[in-house]
Amino acid sequence: MSDNVQSSSALSADIGTKASAGEVSGTDCSRPLRGPLSAYIPNVVVQTHDFRKALFYDDLLLGKLVLINCVSTRDHESWSNIENLAKVQALLGQRLGQDVFIYSIATDPNDDTPEALRSLAEKYGAKDGWLFLTGAQDALQALRDRLFGQSSNHNCSMSLIRYGNVSAGLWGGILATASAESIAERVSWVTAGGPMSGAYAIRRGPARLSDEV
Numbered sequence: 463m464s465d466n467v468q469s470s471s472a473l474s475a476d477i478g479t480k481a482s483a484g485e486v487s488g489t490d491c492s493r494p495l496r497g498p499l500s501a502y503i504p505n506v507v508v509q510t511h512d513f514r515k516a517l518f519y520d521d522l523l524l525g526k527l528v529l530i531n532c533v534s535t536r537d538h539e540s541w542s543n544i545e546n547l548a549k550v551q552a553l554l555g556q557r558l559g560q561d562v563f564i565y566s567i568a569t570d571p572n573d574d575t576p577e578a579l580r581s582l583a584e585k586y587g588a589k590d591g592w593l594f595l596t597g598a599q600d601a602l603q604a605l606r607d608r609l610f611g612q613s614s615n616h617n618c619s620m621s622l623i624r625y626g627n628v629s630a631g632l633w634g635g636i637l638a639t640a641s642a643e644s645i646a647e648r649v650s651w652v653t654a655g656g657p658m659s660g661a662y663a664i665r666r667g668p669a670r671l672s673d674e675v
Contacts, residue, residue, distance in 0.1 A: 502608060503518070503519050503523065503605075503608050503609070504518065504519070504601065504604040504605060504608060505517050505518060505519040505520055506518050506597060506598075506601035506604060506605065507597060507598075507601065508522070508567075508595040508596065508597040508601065508605075509576055509595065509596050509597055510576070510593045510594065510595060511576055511579035511580040511582075511583045511588075511593065511594035511595075511596075512576075512580065512593075513576050513580075518595075518601075518605065522563070522565060522593070522595075523628045524628055524629065525628065525629050526561065526562070526563050526628055526629075527561055527562045527563070527625075527626070527627055527628075527649055527652065527653060528562070528563050528564070528565060528624075528625065528626055528628060529547070529550065529562070529563075529564045529565070529623055529624070529625050529645070529648075529649070530564075530565045530566075530567065530609060530623065530624040530625075530626075531543060531547065531564075531565075531566055531567070531620075531622070531623045531624070531638055532566070532567050532568075532569050532606060532610070532619045532620050533566040533567065533568060533569065533574070533579075533582070533594065533620075534568070534569045534570060534573070534574065534620070535568070535573055535574050535578040535579065535581075535582055536570070536573050536574075537569075537620070540620050541582075541586075542639075543620070543621075543623075543638040543639070544566065544582065544586050545586060546638065546639070546640075546642055546645070547564060547566070547586075547592070547623075547642075547645075548586040548587060548588070549642035550564070550642045550645045550646050551564065551587075551588070551589060551592055552642075553642055553643065553646040554646060554649070557649075558589060558590070558591035558592065559589065559590040559591025559592075560591070562591065562649055563591050563592070563593070564588075564591065564592040564593070565592075565593055565595055566579075566592070566593070566594045566595065567595050567602060567605055567606065567609075568594070568595060568596040568597075568602060569602065569606070569619070569620070570599075571596050571597060571598065571599055571602060574596050575596065576596060579594035579595075579596060580594070582594060606619050609624050610622060610624070620638070621637060621638055621639070622635050622636070622637065622638060623635065623636050623637070623638050623640075623645060625645075625648045625649060625651075625652060626652060627652040627653065630652070632652040633652070634648060634651065634652065636648055
């Protein structure tokens with residue numbers, strides 16, 4: 463199964479368990495928790511490819527529709543995923559930077575400096591609304607663990623794109639090698655958040671494969 467929309471299922475269950483246990487990364491910025499995922503996604507300080515600093519959850523996620531992937535400036539094979547996102551960017555059109563945002567998170571701050579990320583962003587014509595992010599090693603690792611699962615498998619996080627409606631608590635994943643059209647379509651699956659059911663929104667998007675049989 464190449465993609466999976468999550469709300470009160472896998473991701474949200476994991477969120478509730480870890481939030482209630484108080485498992486918040488030591489790199490989090492101490493601020494009041496806001497939104498259904500604020501106790502789970504680290505509010506770490508990141509630096510953008512245009513040399514600005516931001517709080518990942520408060521400044522970049524809250525109230526937005528997002529596509530998130532991992533990137534390495536030294537792994538040229540992964541650049542094909544960036545090329546694919548450049549096509550997604552074109553399909554999103556004026557929505558990019560308005561209600562939809564793309565975030566490419568660096569994997570190694572030693573190599574993935576703001577300067578190196580800026581060169582990569584310029585190479586693929588990243589427009590406003592598509593940010594390449596770096597930061598402290600523990601901050602980047604915390605983001606990868608939360609968004610892509612705690613794993614030492616570098617290829618796992620590099621091969622997946624997360625998409626989500628942050629305010630509604632709706633998330634899914636799709637292979638980074640999927641067509642640009644398929645990736646852009648996933649945004650529509652989580653656009654309508656709908657009423658909240660308990661702490662998290664009712665699942666949206668297409669039926670699960672098991673429901674279609």
